[in-house]
Amino acid sequence: MKDMMFSLMLNLSGNMWGDPNSRLRFSNWHETNDLDLDVWHRIIDAMPSFGFNAVLIDVGDGIQYDSHPEVSIPGAWSKEFMKKELDHMRSIGIKPYPKLNFSGGHDAWLKQYSHMLGTEKYRQVCADLIKEVHELFGSEYFHLGMDEEDPTNQRALQFQCVRRNEVFWKDVYHLFDTCRSLGTTPWIWSDMYWHRPKEFFERMPKDVLQCNWNYSALAGLPSKDHPELALESGNDSSVVNNPEDARIQERAFMDFEKAGFKQTLCCSNYSCFESSERSFEYARHFMDPEKLVGIFTAPWALTEKRSEARLFDAMQRFYKAKKKYYPELMK
Numbered sequence: 001m002k003d004m005m006f007s008l009m010l011n012l013s014g015n016m017w018g019d020p021n022s023r024l025r026f027s028n029w030h031e032t033n034d035l036d037l038d039v040w041h042r043i044i045d046a047m048p049s050f051g052f053n054a055v056l057i058d059v060g061d062g063i064q065y066d067s068h069p070e071v072s073i074p075g076a077w078s079k080e081f082m083k084k085e086l087d088h089m090r091s092i093g094i095k096p097y098p099k100l101n102f103s104g105g106h107d108a109w110l111k112q113y114s115h116m117l118g119t120e121k122y123r124q125v126c127a128d129l130i131k132e133v134h135e136l137f138g139s140e141y142f143h144l145g146m147d148e149e150d151p152t153n154q155r156a157l158q159f160q161c162v163r164r165n166e167v168f169w170k171d172v173y174h175l176f177d178t179c180r181s182l183g184t185t186p187w188i189w190s191d192m193y194w195h196r197p198k199e200f201f202e203r204m205p206k207d208v209l210q211c212n213w214n215y216s217a218l219a220g221l222p223s224k225d226h227p228e229l230a231l232e233s234g235n236d237s238s239v240v241n242n243p244e245d246a247r248i249q250e251r252a253f254m255d256f257e258k259a260g261f262k263q264t265l266c267c268s269n270y271s272c273f274e275s276s277e278r279s280f281e282y283a284r285h286f287m288d289p290e291k292l293v294g295i296f297t298a299p300w301a302l303t304e305k306r307s308e309a310r311l312f313d314a315m316q317r318f319y320k321a322k323k324k325y326y327p328e329l330m331k
Contacts (some may be wrong), residue, residue, distance in 0.1 A: 002218025004293070004329065005264065005293055006051055006052050006054060006173075006294060006329075007052060008296065009056040010040070010055055010056070010058070010311075011302055012058060012062035013033070013060030014030055015109040015180060016101050016106040016108070016109055019158055032075040032077075033062060033074065033075030035304070036304045040303050041266065042089050046312070047092075047094050048331070050316065050318065051322040051323065053093060054094060054095045055301075057096055059194045061111070063079060063082050064077065065229075066075075068113075068125055068128075069110070070318065071110060082136055086137065092172070096137055098137045099131045100126075100133060100142075101146070103145045104161035104162055104163055105147075105161075106148065118167045118171060122171070122296075123170075126175060130179065140184060141293075144172075144188050146192070148191060150162060159179055187208070188213040189213060190211055190263075192226070197255070204261075206259075208261075209293060210256050210262070211264045211265075214249055214279070215275050216250075216271070216272050216275065217272055218250055218278040221251075221278075222269065222286060247265060263293065265296075266295075266298055267280075267295065267296075267297050267321075268300060268301045269313055270300060276314075276321040277320070277321045278323040279321070280325040280326070281325055283295055283325070299311050
């Protein structure tokens with residue numbers, strides 16, 4: 001357990017939740033890089049005191065790419081500046097991990113290439129960007145996103161794309177192979193399992209690190225500390241699950257472990273204040289530590305002044321949960 005990842009997800013770019021004309025709540029499309037550097041530094045520098053040893057950075061169009069500069073947003077950070085920031089994180093005990101979201105519902109940051117899914121050109125561009133980002137981070141895991149690629153979650157987008165069958169697997173296997181060729185392990189959101197569990201288990205490679213995110217009180221999972229839970233589905237209302245199994249989003253934690261996958265848990269203060277404590281409780285009492293790589297929190301807030309309180313709230317809830325369930329790992 002001493003090597004467990006305890007991470008915060010932080011956004012360098014926010015252009016993953018729609019497009020300029022989307023009606024989504026998170027459709028604050030930024031034509032330029034509006035990240036508040038002071039907020040960024042305050043969050044990063046406070047992380048060690050809140051029990052974090054890692055940060056997952058949603059990079060997107062937030063850095064200046066050499067291979068495809070047309071993807072980068074105006075004002076994107078240079079690689080030299082990004083490297084300085086990453087070196088600072090490491091110097092205070094925070095290991096940075098990269099994330100590029102290649103889901104058909106969260107890839108508007110790819111600009112024109114988000115309209116080319118399933119093509120050789122798309123796969124080459126994705127590989128080029130992964131290689132450039134990995135050169136900066138050099139970490140053992142690379143998060144590829146892949147969440148919410150379904151019609152319901154894309155209902156507000158002006159361009160909708162949902163891949164299926166061989167089109168999906170050819171693209172995603174290419175992403176996985178690119179990561180492996182660089183010596184980093186592919187890491188994904190595991191939403192697909194909720195909708196097509198049989199296909200997921202038949203075709204998902206076991207070396208891919210899974211993240212079955214859940215921002216509820218996990219009322220459908222056992223609890224030693226909260227026997228008052230009704231053991232009814234506590235799924236996030238935005239999730240569209242398999243109608244034949246309303247609890248599959250929660251049960252996936254158990255299913256992945258039984259199937260031999262390693263996984264991370266992702267909690268949040270997005271929709272439920274109990275999310276952090278319940279995620280930590282379930283991890284400590286019911287999960288095999290050999291298959292649990294880590295726990296992280298995703299506040300789903302941009303790195304800007306108006307979101308700073310929410311970011312610190314997520315960190316505080318994470319800290320209390322870690323201190324309660326993993327006190328031996330607190331410094």
